[in-house]
Amino acid sequence: WDGKKATIHGFKIWQEQGRGITIDGTISDSAEDTLKVGLQDINVEYILDLVNFRSVLFQGLATGTAIGTGLLSSPHATADITVNNFHFNNAPMGTLKAKAGWGDTPYFLALDAAITDKDRGHTSLIKGGFNIGSKEIPDGLDLKINTKGFNLAFMNFFTKDILEDVNGQATGYCRIFGSFKNIDLEGDLAIDHASMKLPMLGTKYHLRQDSVHLRPGVISIEAMISDDTATPIAHPFRKDSNTPNDIPHTARLYGRLMHENFKNLHYDFDIQACRLLGYDFKDFGESSFYATCIATGDIEVKGGPGRLNVNINATPEAGTVFTYNVSTPEALTEANFITFNDATPLLQSDSLARAQSAHIPPISS
Numbered sequence: 001w002d003g004k005k006a007t008i009h010g011f012k013i014w015q016e017q018g019r020g021i022t023i024d025g026t027i028s029d030s031a032e033d034t035l036k037v038g039l040q041d042i043n044v045e046y047i048l049d050l051v052n053f054r055s056v057l058f059q060g061l062a063t064g065t066a067i068g069t070g071l072l073s074s075p076h077a078t079a080d081i082t083v084n085n086f087h088f089n090n091a092p093m094g095t096l097k098a099k100a101g102w103g104d105t106p107y108f109l110a111l112d113a114a115i116t117d118k119d120r121g122h123t124s125l126i127k128g129g130f131n132i133g134s135k136e137i138p139d140g141l142d143l144k145i146n147t148k149g150f151n152l153a154f155m156n157f158f159t160k161d162i163l164e165d166v167n168g169q170a171t172g173y174c175r176i177f178g179s180f181k182n183i184d185l186e187g188d189l190a191i192d193h194a195s196m197k198l199p200m201l202g203t204k205y206h207l208r209q210d211s212v213h214l215r216p217g218v219i220s221i222e223a224m225i226s227d228d229t230a231t232p233i234a235h236p237f238r239k240d241s242n243t244p245n246d247i248p249h250t251a252r253l254y255g256r257l258m259h260e261n262f263k264n265l266h267y268d269f270d271i272q273a274c275r276l277l278g279y280d281f282k283d284f285g286e287s288s289f290y291a292t293c294i295a296t297g298d299i300e301v302k303g304g305p306g307r308l309n310v311n312i313n314a315t316p317e318a319g320t321v322f323t324y325n326v327s328t329p330e331a332l333t334e335a336n337f338i339t340f341n342d343a344t345p346l347l348q349s350d351s352l353a354r355a356q357s358a359h360i361p362p363i364s365s
Contacts, residue, residue, distance in 0.1 A: 004028060005072075008035070017041075019061075029073035037066045044083055056176070056183055057157065059087035060096065068102075076103030086115060089157035094122055100129075107134035111143070122149035122169070140179035145187075147171060152194055158262045161305035168194025168207070174214060182261040185214040191223065200308045202280040204228040207253075219257040221269075226250045227277035248275040255301075266304030273299055275317050289324045 001007075005028030014020030018040060025035035041061040048058060064081035071077075083096040094117025101110045113126040128143035152168040159166060172189035194207040210223035229249045255269030271278075279293040297314025 005030075005033065027071050029070060031070040031074070031076075033069065035068045035071060037068075039064055039066070039081065041084075044086075057087070057089050059090070060085050066100075074103065077101070088151075089154040091151045091153035091156070092120075093117060093124070093151055094120070098126075107131055107137065117149075117151075120149060120151065120169070122151060123147070124150060138179040138181075140177070141183075142177040143175065145174045145176070147174065147189075149192065150174070150189070152191075158259070159257070159265065162198075162257075162265055162267060162303075164197040164199050165204075166194070166196045168192065170194070170212065178261065184216045184261055185219070186216060187214045188212070189214070200303070201278065203277055217259060217261075219259075221253060221255050221257070223253045224250060225253050225271075225276075229277050246274060249277065250274055251276045251299075264304070266307075267302065269301040271299040271301065273297060273314065278312075278314075284323075284325055289322065291322045292320060293322075294319045 005026055007026050008023050011023040012020065014022075019042065020040050021042065022038040022040075023035065026033035027035055039062050041063055043059075044062050045057065045059045047062075060083040062081050062083045064079060066077060066079035066081075068075060068077040077100075079098075079100040081096075081098050081100065083098070086093045086096040093115050096113055096115045098111060098113035100112075102108075104110065108129050108131055110129040111126065115124040115126070116122065124145055124147040126143055126145050128141065130139075130141045131137050132139050148171045149169045150171070152166055152170055155166045156163070169192040170189040171192055172187060174185060174187035174189060176183065176185055178184045189212045191207050191210045191212060195204060196207075197204045205225045205227060207221075207223045207225050210221070213220040213222075226247075227249050251271045251273035253269060253271050255267065255271075257265065257267045259265045274296050275294055276296075276299075277292070278295050278299060279291055281287075281290040281292075284290055294317045295312065295314035296317055297312065299314060300311040302309045
């Protein structure tokens with residue numbers, strides 16, 4: 001260092017496993033002086049932690065070269081990086097190859113990238129970048145993604161309080177944008193196939209060849225879903241149920257997942273079901289009842305983290321079981337959400353009608 005520039009020869013931080021950083025070149029205010037940084041299997045998540053970027057997770061091991069000029073006056077830099085075992089929000093995506101540039105637009109790191117995963121049939125083209133260090137514009141990102149076979153498991157990072165084990169692939173366009181603290185999405189995707197669990201219902205559903213519309217604050221879904229029943233029971237669909245679907249163990253779903261930059265998530269789904277498994281718990285747990293419900297009709301599901309409201313206009317089908325714990329008097333008096341009706345008058349009326357029709361004595365009370 002001579003007061004105006006620093007010259008670096010063979011600076012190296014290395015691990016025995018072959019992971020490390022090398023630096024060579026000159027740091028000055030001259031556009032002719034160049035600094036070269038070599039990366040070998042550097043942890044991307046660790047680098048992003050250094051700049052406090054945690055709204056979404058980018059993970060993997062980066063290898064490549066970055067070159068900077070005029071770093072003490074008008075810094076410009078380019079990078080050609082490959083990220084192996086790339087993950088987005090813990091979801092494996094494949095191999096990321098990216099070219100990045102800094103300096104052409106103030107405080108903006110431009111990105112042109114492609115992700116490929118031959119094993120999963122996934123290809124994504126990404127253009128956009130990151131705003132960093134501006135006093136006028138909050139630090140953030142704006143990435144436009146055209147994709148085929150995109151791994152939907154990235155949604156688990158956002159929906160863990162509502163859904164579990166979101167898996168599948170989608171094809172279409174998605175934009176990820178906003179400040180690092182307020183990420184949002186927009187775009188339109190076609191679901192190639194997907195599955196997810198609803199822990200509050202104890203059920204798992206599969207989607208196929210359906211659409212997802214991403215808008216700021218809202219994810220809208222129009223889908224044909226099927227439950228996880230291993231052996232669907234053949235049963236003619238009742239035309240008087242006002243449901244256009246006639247395939248057992250499926251339903252038409254229209255719904256929205258609403259959020260405030262992926263905080264305060266809540267949902268609103270309308271379901272038109274045909275013999276759909278809509279609720280399935282096999283033991284009491286901490287509740288006073290458990291049930292398996294297979295139903296045909298209309299179901300409205302609303303709620304959010306720790307909250308579930310279900311309105312049902314449906315007929316229970318064969319296989320439905322409701323088990324209630326009446327082992328103590330308190331179990332009856334404290335369960336205000338259940339109303340018990342005496343069915344004896346209805347049974348007597350039915351018995352009388354059948355007896356009159358068959359001219360046999362009715363069942364006595």
